[in-house]
Amino acid sequence: MPLLDVRQVRGGYGESDILKGVDLAVEPGEIVVIIGPNGAGKSTLMKAVFGLVPLRFGIVAVDGEDITNAKPETHVRRGLSYVPQERNVFPSLTVQENLEMGAFARRDDWSAAMARVFEIFPPLAEKRGALAGSLSGGQRQMVAMGRALMQEPKLLMLDEPTAGLSPKFMDLIFDRVVAINRSGTAILMVEQNARQALAIAHRGYVLAMGQNRFTDTGRGILENPQVAEMFLGG
């Protein structure tokens, strides 16, 4: 049974649908990447999965349980963590406090999770007392991902985690995504750097105009001449 199962979802913010019947599945332990041109509905799909965009039609299920249009709070309890592309840290809280907020829904001891976050992102340990708002873009992305990891999710959802970062930080984020995945966390990621993302992905989806265009393994999509021509810039 897939960890996340999205079937034929339609919906959007206003009158017209941005998503026009999209299918998506993530199996436990997978890295799944969504690529596609601007306006394809990639970010909207992530938000809709997390209950932030209303769906008119279709089903979102986690571990076989229907959670279509459920409140974001309930997704957290079901083991989903979501990192938005922008404004993804609490700027007036310290790094440590940001991580604590990530564990808000947990009632058990989360000190091991915090130690693990500092292990994955060593710069955060040094900056734990600094305000998140004072950090660089790359460090903020680490705080945002660390915050999401604090609840030790089954599925980590990342919306363009490398957007606006320098090449050095981009490589680092991709490297960390692989490390997080190796420890057993499934990953669903929307990415502009399609080649780099597909290279680490088990499977990939190409979205265009709110619909599925191609679905294949990461390598399969990378080597597909049609995709290369249309979406990877030749």
Added chain:
Amino acid sequence: MSGLEFVNFYLIPGLVLGCIYAISAVGLSLLFGILRFANFAHGDMMSWGGYSALVAVTFLGIGPWASIPVAIVSTVALGLLVQRLFYGRLKGANSVVLLISGFGVALMIRAILYFLFGPTEVTYGLGIQRPFVWEGFRIQWRHMYFIGTAVAIVTALHLFLTRTRTGKAMRAMSDNPDLARITGIPTDRVVTVAWVIGASLTAVAGVFLAIDTQLSPLMGFNLLLPTFAAAILGGIGKPYGAIVGGLVIGLAEEMSSLPLIDGQPLLTPAYKTGVAFAILVAVLIVRPTGIFRSPQ
């Protein structure tokens, strides 16, 4: 003018007024950070707190200080009711709608107070009390209690916001409510806690003001402007700024009548409230985000 006169007649009254403004403005600012709109009924909720204490003084036969818990419970209940009946239902409405609904709530509360207690001014009947005097330095005991309470409130609030889970969640939600929801923070519960704290502070400010002056249905409304000036000066939504803002406005109002030139006051005391307004306008023009720098 001697230094002692300055302390007794300008500095102490300024501090006292500043403390009342600060307590009131912290409540307003804290609620703004969570609700994302300015509660224009804040002043009238202050009056409500003052009258709640009056009811306790009259019917329970206890002193105004002992009545503060009664005022707190009553004002928190009012705040939660207003949230449930009005503001909560308007969640996501545009700011003009919320602003007008705040005015509506303010008028309703004031009308209830007029209906129940009439328009005449009343006091808690504390009578004239001997001030504390030491080497020419004099201060009313009640003023010492005001200042002491303000310090205690600020300390407690600081510890709450920086040391407790709920306090940190409140700062997080004030930073970014959407991210707070995604993170799994129960935002409805944070709103309730914000009302409990905000309304409690409002009640305390209302009782203090009524102890110091007199109670009337317009008492709180008259304090709305300096409260807003204090909150905006400190950067609205930032409780710490509101404390400083309150003290600055209180001191500025009292200092405005300092007899610096030829023994004449700079401003006739009747224009005192204009000082808060002038500061408010100046801040809005020069630094609309308040005097403190934001981390982002």
